[in-house]
Amino acid sequence: MIALLIRDLRLALRAGGGFGLGLAFFLIVTVLVPFSVGPQPELLGRIAAGVLWLGALLACLLSLDRLLALDYEDGTLDLLVTAPLPLEAVVSIKALAHWLTTGLPLVLAAPVLAVLLNLPPQGFAPLVISLALGTPALSVIGTFGAALTVGIKRGGLLLSLLVLPLYVPTLIFGAEAARRGAMGMQHDTYLIMLAGITFATIALMPFASAAVLRMGLR
Amino acid sequence: MSIWQYANPVKFLALSERVQPVLWVLAAASVITGLVWGFFGTPDDYRQGSTVKIIFIHVPSAMMAINAWVMMLVTSLIWLIRRHHVSALAAKAAAPVGMVMTVIALITGALWGQPMWGTWWAWDPRLTSFLILFLFYLGYIALWAAIEDPDTAADLTSILCLVGSVFALLSRYAVNFWNQGLHQGTSVPVATGGRTVDDTFFVPLLISMAGFVLLFLALVLYRTGTEIRTRRAAALLARAERNL
Numbered sequence: 001m002i003a004l005l006i007r008d009l010r011l012a013l014r015a016g017g018g019f020g021l022g023l024a025f026f027l028i029v030t031v032l033v034p035f036s037v038g039p040q041p042e043l044l045g046r047i048a049a050g051v052l053w054l055g056a057l058l059a060c061l062l063s064l065d066r067l068l069a070l071d072y073e074d075g076t077l078d079l080l081v082t083a084p085l086p087l088e089a090v091v092s093i094k095a096l097a098h099w100l101t102t103g104l105p106l107v108l109a110a111p112v113l114a115v116l117l118n119l120p121p122q123g124f125a126p127l128v129i130s131l132a133l134g135t136p137a138l139s140v141i142g143t144f145g146a147a148l149t150v151g152i153k154r155g156g157l158l159l160s161l162l163v164l165p166l167y168v169p170t171l172i173f174g175a176e177a178a179r180r181g182a183m184g185m186q187h188d189t190y191l192i193m194l195a196g197i198t199f200a201t202i203a204l205m206p207f208a209s210a211a212v213l214r215m216g217l218r
Numbered sequence: 219m220s221i222w223q224y225a226n227p228v229k230f231l232a233l234s235e236r237v238q239p240v241l242w243v244l245a246a247a248s249v250i251t252g253l254v255w256g257f258f259g260t261p262d263d264y265r266q267g268s269t270v271k272i273i274f275i276h277v278p279s280a281m282m283a284i285n286a287w288v289m290m291l292v293t294s295l296i297w298l299i300r301r302h303h304v305s306a307l308a309a310k311a312a313a314p315v316g317m318v319m320t321v322i323a324l325i326t327g328a329l330w331g332q333p334m335w336g337t338w339w340a341w342d343p344r345l346t347s348f349l350i351l352f353l354f355y356l357g358y359i360a361l362w363a364a365i366e367d368p369d370t371a372a373d374l375t376s377i378l379c380l381v382g383s384v385f386a387l388l389s390r391y392a393v394n395f396w397n398q399g400l401h402q403g404t405s406v407p408v409a410t411g412g413r414t415v416d417d418t419f420f421v422p423l424l425i426s427m428a429g430f431v432l433l434f435l436a437l438v439l440y441r442t443g444t445e446i447r448t449r450r451a452a453a454l455l456a457r458a459e460r461n462l
Contacts, residue, residue: 148361158357158360158361158364164353169389169392173392176395211377212374
């Protein structure tokens with residue numbers, strides 16, 4: 001398992017792995033927002049938390065189609081399916097590698113980008129906490145979407161169509177927590193619900209992803 | 219004799235062909251009765267005027283939009299557990315019907331909301347979760363269309379239906395945390411038996427709801443039959459090619 005994790009991380013970090021792409025996308029989306037809604041600091045401060053959540057979600061989505069497709073193309077996935085390691089563990093590791101290379105950098109970059117969007121000072125902690133709690137769920141759910149579309153040629157667009165509705169509950173609780181935090185309101189409930197969703201998806205989604213992979217590769 | 223004998227496509231087709239004419243006639247009769255009675259035979263509401271009559275389309279279509287998904291969930295489970303092809307094809311056949319019902323409910327809701335709430339659309343929990351349900355239908359249909367091998371497609375869409383159901387329910391309750399409701403509560407609470415609609419409106423509404431159920435059944439049986447024949451034609455073609 002650890003060997004697989006290290007292999008995935010190494011592949012992602014080296015050239016062609018697209019490690020920085022998600023982060024760059026996140027930066028660009030954040031920079032484009034003031035161009036589209038205008039540069040008033042008060043307006044930007046109000047929407048900053050929501051925009052950063054949406055940007056992080058889309059950046060996560062961007063790298064999903066490479067999550068399993070590359071392994072599928074060069075045959076690694078077939079080996080992993082027949083390997084002694086349970087497939088549930090394989091997809092969990094894949095999701096973990098995806099989070100470490102996409103979700104975690106986004107969490108770390110979010111406070112920097114929040115400065116650009118004039119997020120109120122009390123909003124930084126809720127934003128980072130909600131992203132740190134929510135992005136693992138995005139990776140795990142995304143792995144399910146990637147497993148569904150792995151055998152389909154040009155499945156990228158279909159993948160977004162399938163995964164985005166599944167992201168709705170995570171986004172609602174995550175963005176609401178960050179938004180309320182930025183306005184200085186009570187937001188513990190939302191963080192707790194978000195944590196519930198994340199842990200439930202981590203526990204259950206690998207089974208669905210593995211089942212789908214087995215069916216798709218049969 | 220059990221219900222499972224109709225998992226055989228030939229038996230299923232024979233039964234469905236016998237039942238369908240009756241279903242179509244009953245569906246047409248009750249939809250027409252319900253709507254004509256509803257539109258012309260009921261008085262205007264003293265506050266809402268004639269706009270209240272949109273309830274005779276809105277409520278039945280919204281009900282069927284949800285029930286169609288539940289039916290897909292059940293048939294998906296049957297496919298996953300017992301591997302009956304008819305079941306998977308019935309789920310495939312029901313999806314577009316359910317999607318159209320969702321669209322009808324959203325559009326009639328908007329038409330009613332404009333004069334009554336003063337807006338076509340509000341980010342109300344009920345409205346929002348219906349829009350999300352529509353997105354789930356879209357994804358489900360798109361996945362069916364994208365996969366070539368029919369058995370793999372049935373497998374993957376079944377799992378998507380199961381996972382989607384969980385997330386659709388989750389979204390339904392998550393949106394309650396996110397915005398306050400504008401939509402009124404249900405007028406026909408099944409569990410408690412009480413209701414807030416007078417009999418003048420309730421009887422035609424009930425007929426219309428029954429009509430939509432029958433219409434849905436007829437459409438799904440018809441579409442399932444088409445799917446079975448398409449599958450059979452493809453099998454015949456494949457066999458002919460092998461023999462060449």
